[in-house]
Amino acid sequence: MSNHLSERINNLAPSATLEMAAKARELRAEGKDIIGLSLGEPDFNTPDYIKEAAIKAVNDDYNSYTPVDGYAELKKAIITKFKRDNNLSYSPSQIVVSTGAKQALYNVAQACINKGDEVLLPCPYWVSYSDIVKLADGVPVEIATSIDTDFKMTPEQLEAAITPKTKMLWYSSPCNPSGSIYSKEELRALADVLKKYPQIIVVSDEIYEHINYGVTAHASMAEFDDMYDRTVTVNGVAKAFAMTGWRIGYIGAPEYIARACNKLQGQVTSGANCIAQRAVITALEEPVSRIQYMVDKFSERRVLILDLLNNIDGFKCNEPEGAFYVYPDVSAYFGKTLNGTKINNASDFSMYLLENANVATVTGDAFGNGNCIRISYAASEKEITEAVSRIKAVL
Ligand code: PMP
Numbered sequence: 604m605s606n607h608l609s610e611r612i613n614n615l616a617p618s619a620t621l622e623m624a625a626k627a628r629e630l631r632a633e634g635k636d637i638i639g640l641s642l643g644e645p646d647f648n649t650p651d652y653i654k655e656a657a658i659k660a661v662n663d664d665y666n667s668y669t670p671v672d673g674y675a676e677l678k679k680a681i682i683t684k685f686k687r688d689n690n691l692s693y694s695p696s697q698i699v700v701s702t703g704a705k706q707a708l709y710n711v712a713q714a715c716i717n718k719g720d721e722v723l724l725p726c727p728y729w730v731s732y733s734d735i736v737k738l739a740d741g742v743p744v745e746i747a748t749s750i751d752t753d754f755k756m757t758p759e760q761l762e763a764a765i766t767p768k769t770k771m772l773w774y775s776s777p778c779n780p781s782g783s784i785y786s787k788e789e790l791r792a793l794a795d796v797l798k799k800y801p802q803i804i805v806v807s808d809e810i811y812e813h814i815n816y817g818v819t820a821h822a823s824m825a826e827f828d829d830m831y832d833r834t835v836t837v838n839g840v841a842k843a844f845a846m847t848g849w850r851i852g853y854i855g856a857p858e859y860i861a862r863a864c865n866k867l868q869g870q871v872t873s874g875a876n877c878i879a880q881r882a883v884i885t886a887l888e889e890p891v892s893r894i895q896y897m898v899d900k901f902s903e904r905r906v907l908i909l910d911l912l913n914n915i916d917g918f919k920c921n922e923p924e925g926a927f928y929v930y931p932d933v934s935a936y937f938g939k940t941l942n943g944t945k946i947n948n949a950s951d952f953s954m955y956l957l958e959n960a961n962v963a964t965v966t967g968d969a970f971g972n973g974n975c976i977r978i979s980y981a982a983s984e985k986e987i988t989e990a991v992s993r994i995k996a997v998l
């Protein structure tokens with residue numbers, strides 16, 4: 604009865620990452636030995652010291668509605684984190700805690716975008732950006748990049764994409780899916796372009812900040828005085844703290860945007876889960892060194908998977924500097940027929956790997972770049988080695 608549904612929902616694409624993960628789960632339930640490298644989810648458990656904070660919160664009877672924009676103590680911990688890690692100063696009225704960074708992004712889109720406003724998305728971008736923008740009646744404008752610039756947008760490309768309708772620029776650094784990181788100098792060069800267009804608001808998604816392999820230091824757009832008042836810094840605990848299911852994300856933003864997000868949330872969720880919020884206070888207050896063991900593991904796996912993939916003909920990989928994805932260009936396979944299956948594009952290629960190698964990946968089309976597929980290496984060394992060996996065998 605889809606004719607009873609709104610145009611809005613009928614036009615909405617399902618999340619390709621979650622859809623692929625669901626498909627892998629289904630096939631596994633049918634008894635297939637699927638290795639899931641589609642979902643960006645750490646294979647670690649939430650650290651014990653964070654779990655204990657949640658258990659304590661349950662026993663301490665944290666069970667009522669929280670302030671819509673988050674507990675005051677959590678906002679304080681976020682403010683301290685922003686100062687400690689990013690040299691950013693925010694006041695409590697500039698912080699909003701949400702149900703994941705995903706909802707934080709949704710809030711910002713709803714708060715800032717009017718019908719027809721253009722939102723610049725350097726490609727590849729995180730899968731949900733374009734649909735979140737479309738849900739707000741905005742127009743995603745893709746800025747193509749390639750492996751030759753490490754999938755990073757140049758200032759010239761940014762300037763060329765700006766029109767009188769441009770309202771926002773959204774990017775993630777470290778980038779999901781390419782793992783690229785904009786250095787402070789590169790961000791400054793982009794800011795120099797934006798300086799000429801004061802109507803443009805920037806969304807800087809820094810959720811992979813701590814998953815950084817030490818090549819390029821993390822930098823925030825809001826660190827520049829001339830960008831601070833028009834940058835929304837998005838972050839969350841899902842990735843670095845292995846807390847995907849706890850669903851806590853947050854923003855530091857110009858006060859008028861934070862207030863708008865708070866108002867929206869007040870009508871939509873009444874705020875994020877109380878126990879998860881209490882646990883995140885501990886996650887953020889403890890030294891970042893406590894989660895380094897996970898980053899070290901991701902770092903070893905990155906070397907492993909790059910080594911293995913670079914041994915397959917037709918895979919061209921950039922060297923990810925952060926996050927836990929590789930984003931190989933597999934366009935060399937397009938037009939070929941593999942075991943009777945014609946590969947026309949990245950979706951065909953990803954599906955071929957699922958059906959023939961029992962390995963779940965995500966098509967690059969979902970991230971605005973059709974030459975690549977995304978492979979998550981937040982999996983065990985054994986799974987990574989077996990997955991790549993299976994991929995090699997079916998190619
Ligand atoms: N931004 C990026 C770049 C992501 O990869 C993700 C996926 N977790 C999110 C935002 C959303 O994060 P959360 O799970 O906190 O909603």
Ligand code: GLU
Nearest residue numbers: 618620621641642643779
């Ligand atoms: N962000 C993760 C990913 O890109 C989780 C899935 C999602 O939230 O869409 O795979």
